[in-house]
Amino acid sequence: MNIKKILTGSFSLILIVTSVTSCENDLPTNFPFTAYEFSDLDMDGGNWQPILFASGSRIVIDAPSAVNSSEYQTELAALKSASQNLSGSQVNAVDYWTNNPAIRWNEIALELAAKYNLIPPPNPDGTYTLPTPANPQGPPLFPFAHPPYTSRMLAYLSVAQFDGLIAAWYYKYEYNRPAPYVTDNSISYAYKKNALPSYPSEGAVIAIASRDILKAMFPLEHDYINAKAEEHLNSLMWSGSNTTSDIEAGKAIGTAVKTAALARASTDKMSAAQAPKPVSDAIKKSAFDRFGWAWDNMESPVRPVGLTPLFGQVTMWNVTNILDVRPVPPPAPGSVEFERDAEELKGFAKSVTDKQRKIANWWSDGLGTYTPPGHWNRRTKEYIIKYEMNPLRTARTFAYLNMAIMDAGIACWDAKYYYHFPRPIQTINGFKTIIGTPNFPSYTSGHSAFSGAAAEVVAYIFPAEAQVARDWALEAAESRIYAGIHYRFDSEVGIEQGKKVAKYTIDKAKLDGAD
Amino acid sequence: MKKYLLSAITVLSLGALSPLVAQTPSDAIMMKKNEACFALIYDQGKWDQYWEGTTLITNENIGTFTRSTYAVMVAYGITDKLNVLLTTPYVKTKSSGGQLAGVQGFQDINIGVKYEVIKKDFGKHRVSSLAVAQFGTPMTNYLSDYMPYSLGLGTQELTGRVIGQYEFNKMIYVRASAAYLWRGQTEVERPYYYANGSYYTTFMDVPNAVNYQAIVGGWALKHSLRVEATYVVLNSVSGDDIRTWNMGQPTNKMESTQAGFFAQYYFKDIKPLKGFSLMAAYSQVLEGRNVGKSTNVSGGVTYQFTF
Numbered sequence: 001m002n003i004k005k006i007l008t009g010s011f012s013l014i015l016i017v018t019s020v021t022s023c024e025n026d027l028p029t030n031f032p033f034t035a036y037e038f039s040d041l042d043m044d045g046g047n048w049q050p051i052l053f054a055s056g057s058r059i060v061i062d063a064p065s066a067v068n069s070s071e072y073q074t075e076l077a078a079l080k081s082a083s084q085n086l087s088g089s090q091v092n093a094v095d096y097w098t099n100n101p102a103i104r105w106n107e108i109a110l111e112l113a114a115k116y117n118l119i120p121p122p123n124p125d126g127t128y129t130l131p132t133p134a135n136p137q138g139p140p141l142f143p144f145a146h147p148p149y150t151s152r153m154l155a156y157l158s159v160a161q162f163d164g165l166i167a168a169w170y171y172k173y174e175y176n177r178p179a180p181y182v183t184d185n186s187i188s189y190a191y192k193k194n195a196l197p198s199y200p201s202e203g204a205v206i207a208i209a210s211r212d213i214l215k216a217m218f219p220l221e222h223d224y225i226n227a228k229a230e231e232h233l234n235s236l237m238w239s240g241s242n243t244t245s246d247i248e249a250g251k252a253i254g255t256a257v258k259t260a261a262l263a264r265a266s267t268d269k270m271s272a273a274q275a276p277k278p279v280s281d282a283i284k285k286s287a288f289d290r291f292g293w294a295w296d297n298m299e300s301p302v303r304p305v306g307l308t309p310l311f312g313q314v315t316m317w318n319v320t321n322i323l324d325v326r327p328v329p330p331p332a333p334g335s336v337e338f339e340r341d342a343e344e345l346k347g348f349a350k351s352v353t354d355k356q357r358k359i360a361n362w363w364s365d366g367l368g369t370y371t372p373p374g375h376w377n378r379r380t381k382e383y384i385i386k387y388e389m390n391p392l393r394t395a396r397t398f399a400y401l402n403m404a405i406m407d408a409g410i411a412c413w414d415a416k417y418y419y420h421f422p423r424p425i426q427t428i429n430g431f432k433t434i435i436g437t438p439n440f441p442s443y444t445s446g447h448s449a450f451s452g453a454a455a456e457v458v459a460y461i462f463p464a465e466a467q468v469a470r471d472w473a474l475e476a477a478e479s480r481i482y483a484g485i486h487y488r489f490d491s492e493v494g495i496e497q498g499k500k501v502a503k504y505t506i507d508k509a510k511l512d513g514a515d
Numbered sequence: 516m517k518k519y520l521l522s523a524i525t526v527l528s529l530g531a532l533s534p535l536v537a538q539t540p541s542d543a544i545m546m547k548k549n550e551a552c553f554a555l556i557y558d559q560g561k562w563d564q565y566w567e568g569t570t571l572i573t574n575e576n577i578g579t580f581t582r583s584t585y586a587v588m589v590a591y592g593i594t595d596k597l598n599v600l601l602t603t604p605y606v607k608t609k610s611s612g613g614q615l616a617g618v619q620g621f622q623d624i625n626i627g628v629k630y631e632v633i634k635k636d637f638g639k640h641r642v643s644s645l646a647v648a649q650f651g652t653p654m655t656n657y658l659s660d661y662m663p664y665s666l667g668l669g670t671q672e673l674t675g676r677v678i679g680q681y682e683f684n685k686m687i688y689v690r691a692s693a694a695y696l697w698r699g700q701t702e703v704e705r706p707y708y709y710a711n712g713s714y715y716t717t718f719m720d721v722p723n724a725v726n727y728q729a730i731v732g733g734w735a736l737k738h739s740l741r742v743e744a745t746y747v748v749l750n751s752v753s754g755d756d757i758r759t760w761n762m763g764q765p766t767n768k769m770e771s772t773q774a775g776f777f778a779q780y781y782f783k784d785i786k787p788l789k790g791f792s793l794m795a796a797y798s799q800v801l802e803g804r805n806v807g808k809s810t811n812v813s814g815g816v817t818y819q820f821t822f
Contacts, residue, residue, distance in 0.1 A: 114707075
């Protein structure tokens with residue numbers, strides 16, 4: 001055999017392998033951004049109106065020791081040593097957390113949502129076991145981080161971060177301790193320098209508030225979350241950002257805000273949202289008596305109770321009377337209006353275009369993903385970075401976004417179980433879909449309500465992006481129709497409902513002193 | 516006359532959760548120069564249980580899953596020692612339970628070259644060894660991220676295979692082959708997915724895989740009938756598991772071990788049918804991970820001629 005032939009053959013093989021593998025991109029596991037210069041420091045941010053506290057000054061933080069005190073000089077020396085000669089993993093941690101670490105905690109929250117967004121499977125005897133915080137290991141695992149759960153988790157996370165940073169800003173400008181590198185110019189700072197006072201550490205507020213809210217929401221992830229928080233707190237020194245007393249003061253604020261947030265969470269009626277079967281059956285019966293229709297779970301074996309029938313009774317953030325945001329009834333099955341939208345669904349089931357299929361999948365945000373609330377947090381995060389927001393304004397953005405999203409979810413769930421409207425797979429014989437139909441009634445569409453609300457908050461905070469955000473919301477609403485899991489009226493009314501709910505949150509935001 | 520056998524049929528039948536992966540003919544027979552062989556193959560794989568990770572489960576929302584594959588194969592002898600092979604499967608999927616829509620369409624086009632490295636006779640015995648390289652790429656923009664219904668993995672794939680065969684008395688033979696499958700990325704339609712962590716991209720890495728085959732075969736009826744017992748392993752070398760009651764995705768670590776039978780009858784002595792053969796195969800997935808416990812039945816016809 002000819003050596004040349006073998007060589008040529010091997011060479012071509014290598015070329016093809018290279019071409020198969022060279023089109024492989026490195027796949028991003030978080031949003032690629034680095035520390036940036038803040039567009040504004042919001043020096044008056046300490047006077048903004050918090051959500052859970054009367055004012056930022058309600059959390060009491062003692063004055064720090066003077067910059068020329070021996071105590072502080074010792075701290076500076078420790079910081080100088082901690083920020084020198086960093087190991088590779090320490091440098092990576094500094095780069096990862098950046099000077100806007102709320103972004104990273106939001107990503108961690110989204111990842112945990114995706115990890116726990118798994119529906120309980122049936123037992124071998126056809127029954128289902130519900131996840132319970134009393135036995136988080138299960139099986140099934142607790143929590144099932146479905147869209148209502150995730151919307152609530154993100155709301156408490158963001159509200160605690162926001163309130164904590166208002167308090168931090170208050171004391172930053174009350175006590176005006178300069179950044180360590182200002183007092184001691186031999187200390188190097190890893191991020192973009194600015195005039196923000198360093199006491200208390202905003203990073204420590206975010207680390208502790210985020211750690212403790214997420215631990216409450218994901219009881220099986222304590223080790224993971226603790227490790228993240230520890231790395232984050234350490235990075236505050238590795239990066240030359242804060243001395244020990246800056247960090248301790250920040251931790252105290254973090255603890256105060258998480259305590260207030262979790263106190264609210266313990267009484268917001270979420271623990272009763274997954275109603276027992278008799279309650280669920282009674283809700284279904286009253287809907288049937290009232291309207292003559294009722295939604296059935298179509299899975300096999302049948303799930304005895306839909307997802308969180310009483311999420312509609314969970315305490316809202318900014319809407320006082322849920323009846324103000326309950327939509328008009330949907331068209332009755334068999335009515336002309338209903339049949340028109342059912343026919344449309346049959347048309348998509350028969351021939352969905354590639355573009356429509358892509359839209360359906362792009363916004364599917366179903367089981368195993370970060371859910372529709374997570375999707376909007378991700379998009380909002382990208383705008384926060386684009387507009388170079390400081391940590392306080394970042395937290396404010398997420399707080400109003402997630403309060404509006406959770407309120408929209410509550411309003412939507414109220415409608416879902418009040419109207420108890422059947423899904424397309426129930427009303428249209430033999431109907432098939434291209435994404436899975438969720439375990440709750442059809443009207444209104446959850447993704448539409450979440451998206452309608454989220455887009456309004458994005459439009460309020462980033463006016464230049466208003467059109468894009470609203471178009472996304474409409475696309476998300478439309479995606480459910482292409483997928484076959486919602487009628488057009490579910491989506492259209494859902495968008496309007498979301499917008500209406502968001503107005504309450506935006507009206508409140510307009511008065512908090514930040515505009 | 517030189518016979519041509521498409522034991523690819525056993526590979527085609529790997530269906531189940533794993534799509535068609537290696538249409539490379541993995542036998543030891545070559546087309547002579549200017550000889551061509553056409554094959555039409557139908558394969559049907561059915562399962563009503565699948566492995567969620569390593570746990571075998573049933574899911575009534577899928578019920579019985581059926582994957583039907585119609586494949587056209589062409590083989591041509593450039594020289595006695597160098598053949599080219601082409602395969603294009605058309606796939607159709609459906610399930611008896613649940614409300615998710617099945618799909619159908621052309622899957623991947625696969626082009627391969629097969630080179631006979633060694634062929635040596637020792638009296639009535641023969642040793643042969645071959646090398647095969649094959650490249651596959653999606654023919655349509657089917658959605659790979661729609662498991663188990665998706666038509667395929669939606670990625671480019673390069674297979675390198677070596678084959679060795681020993682034939683006793685020109686009656687009984689044993690054959691083994693080993694292949695490595697380099698797979699690229701597949702583009703999906705969602706901007707985020709979870710695979711033991713977050714991925715902020717529409718691209719998924721499809722794990723590379725190894726494929727081993729062991730075959731014992733024999734000739735009967737004056738070399739008109741050939742029968743084989745087959746044992747095929749196809750394992751991803753990395754990847755994540757399907758999570759609880761969740762859909763699979765192309766990033767999964769798919770593994771299957773399959774045993775089966777294969778038979779092919781050549782119409783050598785029946786004049787009008789000369790050049791034709793019929794084949795049939797049956798196989799069963801015995802062990803798996805993130806794939807269906809599929810039972811496959813296949814049938815096909817081949818026609819061989821010289822230009």
